[in-house]
Amino acid sequence: xFKIVHAQFIAPGIKRFVIEAPRIARKQRPGQFVIIRVNxxxxxxxxxxxxxxxxxxxxxxxxxxxxxxxxLLNSLETGDSILDIVGPLGKPSEIENFGTVxxxxxxxxxxxxxxxxxxxxxxxxxxxxxxxxxxKDLVILEKEMREVSDTVFVTTDDGSYGDKGLVTDRLRQxxxxxxxxxxxxxxxxxxxxxxxxxxxxxxxxxxxxxxNPIMIDGTGMCGGCRVLVEGKSxxxxxDGPEFDAHRVDFAILVQRNAxxxxxxxxxxxxxxxxVEKNKATAAEPEVAxxxxxxx
Amino acid sequence: MSTPxxxxxxxxxxxxxxxxxxxxxxxxxxxPEALPQIRxxxxxxxxxxxxxxxxxxxxxxxxxxxKPSCTKxxxxxVKVKEFVQLIVDGDFMGAAAKIREDNxxxxxxxxxxxxxxxxxxxxxxxxxxxxLGIGYLERFVADYEQKHFDKTKIVRAPSTGKxxxxxxxxxxxxxxxxxxxxxxxxxxxxEALHEIGGVLVYGIPEFRLPKQIIxxxxxxxxxxxxxxETDVVVxxxxxxxxxxxxxxxxxxxxxxxxGLPQFMGIPGEHLNGVYSANEFLTRxxxxxxxxxxxxxxxxxDFRGKNVAVIGGGNTALDAIRSSLRxxxxxxxxxxxxxEAEMPARIEEVKHAKEEGIEFQVLAAPLEFLDDGKGWLKxxxxxxxxxxxxxxxxxxxxxxxxxxxxxxxxxVAVMAIGTTANPIIQTTTPGLATTKKGYIQxxxxxxxxxRKGVFAGGDIVTGGATVILAMGAGRxxxxxxxxxxxNGEW
Numbered sequence: 001x002f003k004i005v006h007a008q009f010i011a012p013g014i015k016r017f018v019i020e021a022p023r024i025a026r027k028q029r030p031g032q033f034v035i036i037r038v039n040x041x042x043x044x045x046x047x048x049x050x051x052x053x054x055x056x057x058x059x060x061x062x063x064x065x066x067x068x069x070x071x072l073l074n075s076l077e078t079g080d081s082i083l084d085i086v087g088p089l090g091k092p093s094e095i096e097n098f099g100t101v102x103x104x105x106x107x108x109x110x111x112x113x114x115x116x117x118x119x120x121x122x123x124x125x126x127x128x129x130x131x132x133x134x135x136k137d138l139v140i141l142e143k144e145m146r147e148v149s150d151t152v153f154v155t156t157d158d159g160s161y162g163d164k165g166l167v168t169d170r171l172r173q174x175x176x177x178x179x180x181x182x183x184x185x186x187x188x189x190x191x192x193x194x195x196x197x198x199x200x201x202x203x204x205x206x207x208x209x210x211x212n213p214i215m216i217d218g219t220g221m222c223g224g225c226r227v228l229v230e231g232k233s234x235x236x237x238x239d240g241p242e243f244d245a246h247r248v249d250f251a252i253l254v255q256r257n258a259x260x261x262x263x264x265x266x267x268x269x270x271x272x273x274x275v276e277k278n279k280a281t282a283a284e285p286e287v288a289x290x291x292x293x294x295x
Numbered sequence: 296m297s298t299p300x301x302x303x304x305x306x307x308x309x310x311x312x313x314x315x316x317x318x319x320x321x322x323x324x325x326x327p328e329a330l331p332q333i334r335x336x337x338x339x340x341x342x343x344x345x346x347x348x349x350x351x352x353x354x355x356x357x358x359x360x361x362k363p364s365c366t367k368x369x370x371x372x373v374k375v376k377e378f379v380q381l382i383v384d385g386d387f388m389g390a391a392a393k394i395r396e397d398n399x400x401x402x403x404x405x406x407x408x409x410x411x412x413x414x415x416x417x418x419x420x421x422x423x424x425x426x427l428g429i430g431y432l433e434r435f436v437a438d439y440e441q442k443h444f445d446k447t448k449i450v451r452a453p454s455t456g457k458x459x460x461x462x463x464x465x466x467x468x469x470x471x472x473x474x475x476x477x478x479x480x481x482x483x484x485x486e487a488l489h490e491i492g493g494v495l496v497y498g499i500p501e502f503r504l505p506k507q508i509i510x511x512x513x514x515x516x517x518x519x520x521x522x523x524e525t526d527v528v529v530x531x532x533x534x535x536x537x538x539x540x541x542x543x544x545x546x547x548x549x550x551x552x553x554g555l556p557q558f559m560g561i562p563g564e565h566l567n568g569v570y571s572a573n574e575f576l577t578r579x580x581x582x583x584x585x586x587x588x589x590x591x592x593x594x595x596d597f598r599g600k601n602v603a604v605i606g607g608g609n610t611a612l613d614a615i616r617s618s619l620r621x622x623x624x625x626x627x628x629x630x631x632x633x634e635a636e637m638p639a640r641i642e643e644v645k646h647a648k649e650e651g652i653e654f655q656v657l658a659a660p661l662e663f664l665d666d667g668k669g670w671l672k673x674x675x676x677x678x679x680x681x682x683x684x685x686x687x688x689x690x691x692x693x694x695x696x697x698x699x700x701x702x703x704x705x706v707a708v709m710a711i712g713t714t715a716n717p718i719i720q721t722t723t724p725g726l727a728t729t730k731k732g733y734i735q736x737x738x739x740x741x742x743x744x745r746k747g748v749f750a751g752g753d754i755v756t757g758g759a760t761v762i763l764a765m766g767a768g769r770x771x772x773x774x775x776x777x778x779x780x781n782g783e784w
Contacts, residue, residue: 023532037489043582043591044489068591084489086526216577216592219487219528220716221497223556223571233558233565238718252565255669259567263593270588 001081005058011133011140013065014108015074016050017082022057024049024087030115031093031210031242034061035218037084038072045069046215046237048112049088050141059085062111062140068267075275089218090241093208097124099182102174103149104167104196105131106188110141112210113187118148120185126150128179130170132188136161168195181205186245190254197245207245211236213253214260228252311383315358323425324353328646335619335650338501338585342406345428345435347387353428354382356420364417365429370766371404371470373397375414375429382432391440394433399473399516400466400765402441402508405434407499408762409609409640441511446518452479457779460485460544462529462719465493466761467550467752469513470768471775472521478776482520483544485527490581493552495761497581498573500613502620503643506580530718535726539747546747546775549734550768553753554716558709559605563663568595568671572610572710579617598622601703603674605629605660606710607637609760612647614708619650623706627653629660631679631692657681657692661699663707673703713758723748733757740774741767746784749775 006018024034028049037044050060065071076082093116101120105113110131121127127148132155133139139154139161146152153170154162163170167188174181184207186196193209200207213225213236220238227236228249234240313321327343328334334341345353357379365375373394381390394401410416410430418426457480461468464486476482490496492509517523527533529551538544556571558564578584582592602623604615607630619626628647630637633656637644648654657679666672678698681690715732727735727744734750736743741751751767753759778784 222574260593
């Protein structure tokens, strides 16, 4: 059992958990992730590590409510526990002084990009960060990113904050302005990472992306997370999760991530139904009395 | 429980009243089984186990060889003759204790060990009749022990003050742990997954090895003093060097298993509906996907569909028989050699056939076909014939020109072996590996190139069997004990 020391929503549907996991906290490097299982009947899903505190023995994970497991997770509060957390998994990001690095975070992907941005800055790079979200509320970790970047650009799809448009629009402008870019690191939804890859391929800018295929064990045993990299099967959990964006077959990734869409939909509907039912039961007067009587 | 074996004790006289000559004429007692047409729809165990009467009846068949070849051919050296005699005597707990001197997981080996390749294959009864049902008897004794187990009777060996880390809780790790704790060492087992048992839990299905059996065997080990820690990927969560230098372990045994599943490298392997056997079985066994939506891990819908498993080993049979239980309409094995070369246990092949599995042998897929939406719709296959023996000693499959054919398929499972998992090798400086990336270890001591570090099981040999991994765990435990006692490397 891993205790949640602190849980707080940082945006609508996006929650940050500070979790007691001393072994993971001690070893975590930028670019790595954890796999969690919420309870006995739960599935195993990979999640982003935002940062860790080796002294306090805690890791921060940032979770966006999408399916049943992430919704269930985001219903947990400070003081609750998560049954299993294993990590840190995957190869750490390559951190060197490349020169100028553009770090791009789309939505909750910003949390995964943050520790890399921080490490790249420490390694002496000039860090230009571009983060984006659908609207102002969904732009996360702007303050944290500003602390570790030379420049931060924010974009929103609806223009409610920062520039109206996509993170790639801002990247386009940087390229067109003649900004020297030695490397790009992009973490976010697959269409965003693909768009970045397509753009930088033409410009011959080395680009890394952090992939999020379906995973089970996270140690290379199951092969469920295989991605096609330049025609070769690679496992995101042991060979990645970061790959050279110009070699990744994004179409296969999209296709494979959709494999359980029907089941995922059913799980989420049943979970929501369950939550509603529990709410209704809790609201019934005699139950409420019984609970009060207990107190 | 921790009684040391005394090899020179005088041969006990058997209480078997049947003359030796008569014994070979007695028929082998059949294992009671669930009916094929019922069991192929559920995950409950196929073999139901001997009754006390059946067990004694079968035990009476042992001809009590002076130099038992069954024990010699057992990778962990179970004293078969002795434990069978104790069954004849009706001393089932005594029989269990006798097995435990050499094998800490009898309820597991009694179920999954390929006895025909070891003890039963060596049994002299084979010459005139059928071999003694050693596996069935072992299972009977182990199950009897679990039912009547008295935890208070466990005697813990006096502590040596030495700490041993076991990496991986599969058959080799559990065996090493069990042997070492009985020598008085403090034993801590690290497991990457959330459940103890390694391949026994994620790989072998409930209908062949119920999880409850593993839990009970592990509980006994806990009572013996073995500590278990889940959710630790050694190499990532903590390194071998950190275990030895910072956490004070005097020795480490690496038994992490084979690792990465192999694919054929043919077109279409990334289609939805194509699984590795490891993923397919992990979803079912470890994650209970067959109980979706009670359990959250999903699985594609198998009901009424054509399912093929590519391969001919126990893993392939576990996968195809599982697919039938998930409702597959037509389930078949595609194997490139003939049935004679199949590495699977004979009993599994028999069970699979009874359950309605079709065997398409001497055939292999060349390509998986896309339905246009990224899902598998079929396979283009090729027929084979057998040529000269290859390096494995089995006759090599040779493609027959012009024999290509297509089959409709909704799910394909690749059960064609594994390659070395690199996590520990790449995070442990100075740990020598083979050309194929497995850890180099001595055949008798399981010593690696790093002082204090031992390795065994599939991470050393590549994919093999539960009992061979257990044999390695046993040899390692002996060598670790020697090393911890005399400090010599």
